Amino acid sequence: MSSPKDNRHRSLYDGSVWKVVILASALIVLTTSLIGFMSYRMTQKEVIRKLKTSDLSFIARSIASQVEGRIDRAMETSRIVADDPAVREWVAGGEKDERLGMLVKQVLASIPRDYDYTNSFVVSAATHHYWAESGKVIDTVSESDPDDKWFFNTIASGKKTDVVVDSNSARKDTFVFVNVLIGEPDRPLGIAGVGLSLKKLSEDFADYRLVEGSRLWMVGGDGTIHLSADYADTGTKLSEHLTAAALQEWNRSPADRERVFEAEDLSGGRMDMISYPIASADMRLLVQIPRSQTTGFLGSIKQSTTVAVVLSLILSIYFFTYVSRRMADPYKRALRLNEELESMVEDRTQALADKNREMTESIAYANRIQRSVLPSEEALREHFAEFLTYWKPRDGVGGDFYWVKEVGGVKWIAAGDCSGHGVPGALMTMLSVSLLDRIADQEDNASPSEVLRKLNVLLKETLGQTDREGPTDDGLDLGLVFLRDGNMQYAGTGIVMAVKDAGGLRMIKGDKPGIGYRRTPADAEYSLHDIELGDDTVVYMATDGIPDQNGGAKKLSLGKTALLEWLASYGDSPLAEQRNHFERDIAAFMEQERQRDDMTLFAFRPRTDDGTKER
Amino acid sequence: MGSIRHIQIEGTRSTPEVRFDPERHILAIRGQSYPENAFAFYEPLLKWLDEYLAELTAETTVEIELQLPYINTTSTKCFLMFLEKLDGAFKEGKRVSVRWLYDEENESELECAEEFKEDLVLPFEIVPKAAE
Numbered sequence: 150m151s152s153p154k155d156n157r158h159r160s161l162y163d164g165s166v167w168k169v170v171i172l173a174s175a176l177i178v179l180t181t182s183l184i185g186f187m188s189y190r191m192t193q194k195e196v197i198r199k200l201k202t203s204d205l206s207f208i209a210r211s212i213a214s215q216v217e218g219r220i221d222r223a224m225e226t227s228r229i230v231a232d233d234p235a236v237r238e239w240v241a242g243g244e245k246d247e248r249l250g251m252l253v254k255q256v257l258a259s260i261p262r263d264y265d266y267t268n269s270f271v272v273s274a275a276t277h278h279y280w281a282e283s284g285k286v287i288d289t290v291s292e293s294d295p296d297d298k299w300f301f302n303t304i305a306s307g308k309k310t311d312v313v314v315d316s317n318s319a320r321k322d323t324f325v326f327v328n329v330l331i332g333e334p335d336r337p338l339g340i341a342g343v344g345l346s347l348k349k350l351s352e353d354f355a356d357y358r359l360v361e362g363s364r365l366w367m368v369g370g371d372g373t374i375h376l377s378a379d380y381a382d383t384g385t386k387l388s389e390h391l392t393a394a395a396l397q398e399w400n401r402s403p404a405d406r407e408r409v410f411e412a413e414d415l416s417g418g419r420m421d422m423i424s425y426p427i428a429s430a431d432m433r434l435l436v437q438i439p440r441s442q443t444t445g446f447l448g449s450i451k452q453s454t455t456v457a458v459v460l461s462l463i464l465s466i467y468f469f470t471y472v473s474r475r476m477a478d479p480y481k482r483a484l485r486l487n488e489e490l491e492s493m494v495e496d497r498t499q500a501l502a503d504k505n506r507e508m509t510e511s512i513a514y515a516n517r518i519q520r521s522v523l524p525s526e527e528a529l530r531e532h533f534a535e536f537l538t539y540w541k542p543r544d545g546v547g548g549d550f551y552w553v554k555e556v557g558g559v560k561w562i563a564a565g566d567c568s569g570h571g572v573p574g575a576l577m578t579m580l581s582v583s584l585l586d587r588i589a590d591q592e593d594n595a596s597p598s599e600v601l602r603k604l605n606v607l608l609k610e611t612l613g614q615t616d617r618e619g620p621t622d623d624g625l626d627l628g629l630v631f632l633r634d635g636n637m638q639y640a641g642t643g644i645v646m647a648v649k650d651a652g653g654l655r656m657i658k659g660d661k662p663g664i665g666y667r668r669t670p671a672d673a674e675y676s677l678h679d680i681e682l683g684d685d686t687v688v689y690m691a692t693d694g695i696p697d698q699n700g701g702a703k704k705l706s707l708g709k710t711a712l713l714e715w716l717a718s719y720g721d722s723p724l725a726e727q728r729n730h731f732e733r734d735i736a737a738f739m740e741q742e743r744q745r746d747d748m749t750l751f752a753f754r755p756r757t758d759d760g761t762k763e764r
Numbered sequence: 765m766g767s768i769r770h771i772q773i774e775g776t777r778s779t780p781e782v783r784f785d786p787e788r789h790i791l792a793i794r795g796q797s798y799p800e801n802a803f804a805f806y807e808p809l810l811k812w813l814d815e816y817l818a819e820l821t822a823e824t825t826v827e828i829e830l831q832l833p834y835i836n837t838t839s840t841k842c843f844l845m846f847l848e849k850l851d852g853a854f855k856e857g858k859r860v861s862v863r864w865l866y867d868e869e870n871e872s873e874l875e876c877a878e879e880f881k882e883d884l885v886l887p888f889e890i891v892p893k894a895a896e
Contacts, residue, residue: 169775277775568837570800661879668844697834697872706834707869746836 150617170473173467177500181465185458193447200421200443201409205436209407211427213434216367216376217352218458220429223327223345225311230256230269231341233331240273240331240338244280253283254750260343267681268344272300274337299328300340307334312430314375321377323347323383325430347376351383362418362439364390367432372405375432387435392417400423404433414439422424511547511570519546519575522582526551527754532560535687537724539731547747548574548625549692552582556589560759561600564690564751567625570665575748581625584608597629597640601664603674608665617667624665628690632759637680637688645691645709647716651681654717687724687754689716694746700738705739724752768816771809778874781807786816792829796844798836806842814871817853824852825859831866831893834875840876847884854886861887867893 155346230236233256239249253271260284261270265743271280279288290297303311311328324346334340347367350439355378363493367376372387388396401407402424416734419440419487424433519542529536543551548567553560563585567577584607590601609615612623614724626643639646641659648655657678662669680688698711731750733749775781780795798874799805815825817886828850835843847862854860862884866873874890881888 460777535828566837661882666841668841679799697836699834703869705867705870706872709875745834 156758166189167283167588170470172472173469177465177469178462181458181462185454188349189447189454191449192450193444196444196447197421199442200438204443205409205423205438206407206425207423209423209434209436210366210715212436213425213427215353216427216434217429217721219347219350220312220325220427223325224312224429225341226266226269227327227329227342227490228263230260230271230343231331236271236330237338240271240275244278253280256281258284260530265349266343266386267346269286269342270344271331271339273339273340274304274331274340301324303330303340304337309334314369314430314432316496323351336427348380351376351378351380362442364435364437366390366435366437367427367430368435369432372742376605395420396424398422401436411440425560458628495546499623509545515546516542520549522552522579524550528553532562532694532751534755534756535724535754536726537689537731537750539728539748539750541744541748542570542574543694543744543747544571546571549694549747549749550578550582551751552585554586554589556594556711557575557592558633560599560690561585561589562630562632562690562753563627564749565625565749566628566643566692566694566749568582568623568663570623570747577623577625580611581608581627584611596677597631597638598677599631599676601627601640601642602673605662605664605669605673606671609667609669609671612665614665614667615671622667623671624663626659626693627664628659632755634646635759637682637755639680639688640675641690642675642677643693645693645696645712646688647689647691647713648680649689649716650686652683654713656713681699682755682759685721685751685754688731689750689752691751692747692749694744694748695735695750698739698742698745698748699736700740700742704742707735724754727752766818768812768838771812774866775776781808784812784816785853786810789826790829791826791858792831797832797835797836797839798832799839802836802838802842805891806839806846810842810845810849815822817849817858820858822857822859826861828860828862830862830864832876833866833867833870843880844883847880851884851886861889863891864891865891867895893896 161193178212212702233253235249235252235287236256237578239246239253242249244250257269257271257280257604259665262267269282272278273280274592277290279290281287287461288297290300292301293498312327313328315324315326323346325347326342327345328340328342330337330339331341334593366374366382366387368374368387374382374385374387374390377383382390387399391399392413392415396415398410398412399422403426405428407423407425409421412420412422414420414437421438421440421443423436426433454724467541523538523540524532529538532555538550539553540551547570548565548566550563550565552563552565565578565581566583567574569577581604585600588594588603588607594600594603605624608624612621613619614621614623626641628641628644631638639657640658641662642661644659646657646659648657660675662673691712695707696712699706701707701746715731716727719730735748770786771782771784772871773782774796778794778796778799780797783790783792783794785791797805833842849863850860864877864880866877870873877890881890
């Protein structure tokens with residue numbers, strides 16, 4: 150196979166199949182990636198939504214309820230102490246009653262011992278004595294001492310219960326004091342209560358931290374952190390831990406309702422925050438969770454989605470390519486088959502060309518042989534004063550011929566048209582000329598009509614065409630002139646015979662039956678025409694190929710009349726010149742039309758010694 | 765006549781169009797005829813004609829319409845055979861007639877028709893196409 154074919158093959162294959170494969174693969178990549186990306190984004194969005202609406206809220210609520218539970222219990226305990234009749238009576242009696250005093254001291258002592266309170270106390274409004282869990286007076290509150298202000302404020306408030314948060318930075322602890330008025334709130338006898346360390350709660354806070362980097366604060370109304378998962382934060386201001394924007398969000402959050410918001414932490418990371426009220430302590434819980442941690446598992450989702458996308462891409466592209474190759478296979482096979490067929494056609498074309506060349510050469514050679522049978526120019530010059538030969542077989546060789554022979558002072562001049570063109574026609578001319586020669590060599594040839602009669606019989610015999618039926622039916626048209634002692638005789642069939650002299654141009658009609666054909670009887674007779682030879686008589690003989698040739702505007706046959714008109718128009722000009730005129734005219738008439746038949750025009754002007762008259 | 769098939773051959777550059785209708789009894793040949801092997805073309809037509817004429821009754825009128833601007837020598841021989849068969853049928857008393865249409869400008873065509881007519885006895889009408 151030659152390389153241009155390979156290239157075309159490849160380009161056809163690339164051009165269509167690979168374009169489809171690449172396009173489809175691109176589509177697969179696009180859609181799979183899009184689905185992967187979208188499912189990841191939806192998961193992410195859903196995770197964050199759930200975090201904000203439910204998880205954060207749940208965390209905050211459970212922490213807050215822990216804190217409130219502790220405070221509620223402390224309030225209950227404090228109330229039990231304050232409402233204890235022994236305490237009331239003892240305080241009302243100015244802490245004088247020994248027996249009651251013992252009971253009270255036992256109660257105060259049992260509280261921190263039996264429960265997880267740090268201290269318990271009773272402060273008298275009358276004596277200002279501060280009785281601690283140790284059963285001793287550890288202080289006498291004074292209105293002038295700022296540390297004791299809480300006592301006078303609570304007494305004056307008329308509120309039965311009061312919760313005070315007191316952060317002690319030195320002890321890194323936060324204390325919640327629950328103060329309950331002893332006696333009626335409008336006439337309080339004093340204050341009883343418990344102190345509660347939130348350090349324990351703070352340790353629990355650390356356990357609440359769900360994820361790395363999350364923070365948990367209990368913040369008072371003034372922004373002071375009272376409780377933190379990190380002890381270090383206790384007592385500091387919230388503003389130290391938040392960005393200005395986050396602080397602003399915090400400040401906008403209502404004290405009595407939960408609020409979720411997003412903010413950046415000090416290092417610029419995204420945070421989800423929730424503010425949650427702790428009503429009993431007049432404080433708020435603030436939970437801060439880094440987004441990176443809550444959505445951290447999204448990273449692995451992202452990773453596995455990517456892996457799934459890539460895997461499905463590889464698989465689908467592999468299968469698609471495999472299938473498309475299988476699909477393309479018949480196409481490739483068709484191309485290959487086409488190439489094989491083309492190569493076969495090429496081989497056959499070559500074989501035909503070879504055969505054609507052989508035949509053309511063969512016919513060219515046959516043409517030389519056939520020409521050699523025709524009389525040479527030299528011979529014609531010897532016989533005639535002037536002559537014209539136009540011999541044009543349609544297919545290299547053909548059935549037309551002209552022939553001249555001198556026998557015993559008689560010039561035999563013939564023009565013939567055998568049946569068939571090409572090789573069959575040429576074979577017939579050889580046979581006909583040979584038979585004519587044979588007849589000429591016999592002695593008793595009185596006239597051309599006699600010759601035609603004999604030729605008919607001989608040809609029929611030679612070709613086995615004596616019956617009407619048979620495999621071949623060949624013969625010829627022939628015009629034959631005898632020139633003898635100034636006389637001219639003519640016999641003919643099928644040949645256009647015309648004589649031009651001083652009287653003009655006239656046609657001599659031949660006989661009907663062709664020579665040698667099956668349907669021509671063996672005893673067929675041909676009429677004899679005596680033609681007077683005048684000065685400058687010219688004899689024209691043409692085969693029917695000339696009048697039958699089509700051409701002109703209507704592509705009709707030329708016709709005998711037109712042929713004779715041409716010949717007449719050439720006047721008395723030399724025959725060599727007339728030949729040129731004729732050649733020009735017939736070519737112009739035919740134009741693009743194919744030659745229909747072999748064409749022969751033969752004309753001659755007899756020598757003076759052929760005629761009787763002087764020249 | 766049911767057993768005789770219709771013949772319908774389209775014309776080519778060198779062969780004429782042939783329409784033989786055995787039901788309407790119209791046989792038409794139109795166009796140039798100069799095939800390389802005229803016998804091969806005309807033999808089936810001649811064979812068909814033999815069958816057709818053999819079944820033809822004396823009551824049926826057959827019209828043969830010819831229009832042949834150019835026929836070569838071998839085709840001429842085939843046509844002669846064709847026309848002789850018709851002539852034979854006519855001589856047997858069958859109603860067969862030929863109508864030859866020719867182009868008035870085509871001298872050879874008229875000559876050819878006239879030559880054919882000379883040998884035949886059946887009604888042979890030569891009509892110029894313009895006069896039709």
